[in-house]
Amino acid sequence: MTKSITHVATTDISAMMSPGSERRMELPGFDPEFVDFPHFIVRITEQIWHERQVELCLKYYSDSCIIHTLAGDISGAQTVVDNTWATLEAFPDRRLDADNVIWSNDGDGTFYSSHLITSKMTNEGTSEFGPATGRHVRAQTIADCLCQNNQVIEEWLVRDNLSIVEQLGFDANTLAKKQASADKESGFDLTEFHTANRSKIARRERNETISEEAIIASEALIAAFVKRDLSKMADLYDYRVSGYYPGGVSLYGPDQIANWLLPFSTALSDIKVSIDHIAEIPYLGDAKDVAIRWSLSAEHDGDGRYGDPTGAPIYILGVSQFRVMNGRIREEVCIWDDLAVRRQIETARLVK
Numbered sequence: 001m002t003k004s005i006t007h008v009a010t011t012d013i014s015a016m017m018s019p020g021s022e023r024r025m026e027l028p029g030f031d032p033e034f035v036d037f038p039h040f041i042v043r044i045t046e047q048i049w050h051e052r053q054v055e056l057c058l059k060y061y062s063d064s065c066i067i068h069t070l071a072g073d074i075s076g077a078q079t080v081v082d083n084t085w086a087t088l089e090a091f092p093d094r095r096l097d098a099d100n101v102i103w104s105n106d107g108d109g110t111f112y113s114s115h116l117i118t119s120k121m122t123n124e125g126t127s128e129f130g131p132a133t134g135r136h137v138r139a140q141t142i143a144d145c146l147c148q149n150n151q152v153i154e155e156w157l158v159r160d161n162l163s164i165v166e167q168l169g170f171d172a173n174t175l176a177k178k179q180a181s182a183d184k185e186s187g188f189d190l191t192e193f194h195t196a197n198r199s200k201i202a203r204r205e206r207n208e209t210i211s212e213e214a215i216i217a218s219e220a221l222i223a224a225f226v227k228r229d230l231s232k233m234a235d236l237y238d239y240r241v242s243g244y245y246p247g248g249v250s251l252y253g254p255d256q257i258a259n260w261l262l263p264f265s266t267a268l269s270d271i272k273v274s275i276d277h278i279a280e281i282p283y284l285g286d287a288k289d290v291a292i293r294w295s296l297s298a299e300h301d302g303d304g305r306y307g308d309p310t311g312a313p314i315y316i317l318g319v320s321q322f323r324v325m326n327g328r329i330r331e332e333v334c335i336w337d338d339l340a341v342r343r344q345i346e347t348a349r350l351v352k
Contacts, residue, residue: 006038008101009283016042016098028109029149037111038101041145045115048084049096057081060151067155070317070340072193090127091137095120099140102291102321104279110148114279114291116321116333117141129165129175137167140244142319142335144277144293156293158319162338163248173307176342180350183343190340191347194315198297201274201315213288213324214278220329221294221320225273228265230258238328246338257332267304268314272297287325294318300345312348316341 005024006016016039024036034040044060047053061077074083088094099116106112118140123133140163144156165172183190210218216236223232237254244250251257265271277293296316301309318336322329 003035005036006042006101007281008038008042008098009289013042013046013098017046027111031150037103037105037113037147040147040150041101041103041113041115042098045096045098045117049094052088054081054084054088057084062151062153065151065153065155067157068317069157069159070315070337071161071343072188072190087127090123090125090132091121092124093120093122096141100289100321102279102281102289106146110146110153112277112279113143113145113147114293114319114321115143115145117143123168127168129161129168130170133168135168137164139163139167139248140333140335142291142321142333144291144319156317156319158317158335159337160246160248160335161340162246165339166247172339173342173346176339177346177349179339179343180346183347184350189347191313191315191344194344195313197295197317198313198315201272201295201297210278211280211288211290212327213322214280214290214292216324216327216329217290217292217320217322218275218278220322220332221273221275221292224257224261225265225296226271228261230254233258236329237332238325238330241329242331244333244335246334246336263304265304267300267302267306267309268298269301270297270299283323283325285325287323287330290322290324292320292322294320300348306342306345310345310348312345314341314344 003024019035019039030040048056057080058077061080063077067074096117096119099118102114104112120138122136125132139160141159145152146154162172165175220236223229233254239253241254242252243257245260249260251260274295275292276295280288280290283289298314300306300312300314316336320334323331
């Protein structure tokens with residue numbers, strides 16, 4: 001009997017690494033060792049990071065692959081190799097443990113994954129954030145990958161860098177200011193870099209072919225970030241909802257989520273959110289896991305989470321994963337690089 005497609009959230013890693021040889025889905029262009037698309041994502045991560053076969057990035061990333069991050073884009077498989085080794089020099093014991101892979105078949109032989117990762121690591125070398133601290137860190141990342149013919153051809157990477165720098169003992173605002181100053185010296189402007197990204201943002205018409213669960217998740221994003229509508233959030237979120245937000249913040253209930261978002265939204269005006277990609281898979285019973293990649297533009301012209309207003313145009317690349325049960329959101333992981341948001345704001349302060 002044909003086995004079901006790998007369900008990462010409920011499958012032990014040993015079973016995912018030894019799934020047998022029988023193909024569980026059509027996967028044109030992918031090596032025979034991969035039984036399905038989630039297995040491809042988890043297996044290459046295990047090989048590259050845990051088995052330290054870093055040079056395999058040259059096989060599994062295309063030469064023209066662009067990795068989008070809020071701190072700027074990087075390009076090419078060799079750059080992925082170089083950055084991976086640099087990360088391992090700073091955090092030699094770093095792990096990338098798979099919490100979930102929500103995926104979609106986007107047609108024409110392309111597949112899309114939203115890979116939720118927990119990393120545990122010890123800072124034993126100089127990192128992009130500063131000198132070694134010897135501290136232990138745990139943080140979450142979501143890597144969204146567009147894949148074709150056995151390769152990642154484009155990636156959108158969101159990591160909770162705010163949580164990492166705070167666990168390392170650094171002040172996030174001070175570090176963001178240092179990064180903005182270094183940008184100015186090198187001639188790079190993060191705000192200017194995201195000009196085109198900000199201009200693309202407009203609320204898209206809802207795709208009526210998506211499931212009711214995906215509609216609920218999409219409406220929750222709009223209610224939280226654009227409408228700031230607590231009553232709507234109370235309708236969309238289960239009263240027992242657990243939420244994870246930047247800075248390693250753990251929340252419980254729609255009231256706590258709304259209260260945490262308040263100083264974020266009061267700092268910003270003219271907030272626009274674009275739903276850029278949706279993937280969804282079954283969970284248990286009638287529940288579904290929904291992954292939404294989204295982008296946001298706004299103006300930093302209010303008091304709130306980011307200090308005195310600067311008027312800076314802000315761009316945010318975010319990914320949220322929702323577990324929807326009985327018509328409401330029961331779990332949410334919402335990640336963006338809040339250190340890079342502060343870097344945009346500090347860039348504006350430098351020109352004042």
